[in-house]
Amino acid sequence: MHELSIAQSLVDAVAEAATQAGAQRVAAVHLRLGALAGVEKEALLFCYDVATRGTPLExxxxxIEDVPLVITCEACGARSAIPINRGFACPACGKLHTRIVQGKELEIASIEVEVETPEEVADVEDTPA
Ligand SMILES: [Zn+2]
Structure with missing residues (x-):
């Protein structure tokens, strides 16, 4: 499934960032998802649960923050949020000289982590024999 590999790489990226930040657990991940990203939100949420098992993200x-599709028009300069699947013509002037400004996002906006106090995790791996 397409969404599973996306969830997998999302989990990998977040786990790495959390480790670098010294966090033991991740509480929440905020994702910006563009209308044109080609990702099924429900499927991604389901795959996320699967992909996080056994990781610090479990x-x-x-x-998920939905990012609408926004285009700018090269002909008249209008900037418009438009529905997907209706073509990319400028709603203001009808011309097709438009450029996508946003809507393809699939990016991590922020991560909420839990950092335990050092005392609680200290010396776990260095227990004297
Ligand atoms: Zn226009």
Missing amino acids: GSALI
């Missing part, structure tokens, strides 16, 4: 929330 049990965390995936919070």
Whole structure:
């Protein structure tokens, strides 16, 4: 499934960032998802649960922020949010000289982590024999 590999790489990226930040657990991941990203939100949420199992992200929330499709028109300069699947003509002047400004996003906006106090995790791997 397409969404599973996306969830997988998302989890990998977040786990790495969390480790670098010294976090033991990830509480929530905020994702910006463009209308044109080609990702099924429901499928991604389902795959996220699967992909996070056994990782520091297990049990965390995936919070998806929908990013609408926005185009600018090279002909008249109008900037418009438009529905997907209706073509890319400028709603202001009808010309097709438009450029996509946003709507393809699939990016991590922020991560909420839980950092345990150093005392609680200290010396776990260095227990004297
Ligand atoms: Zn226009």
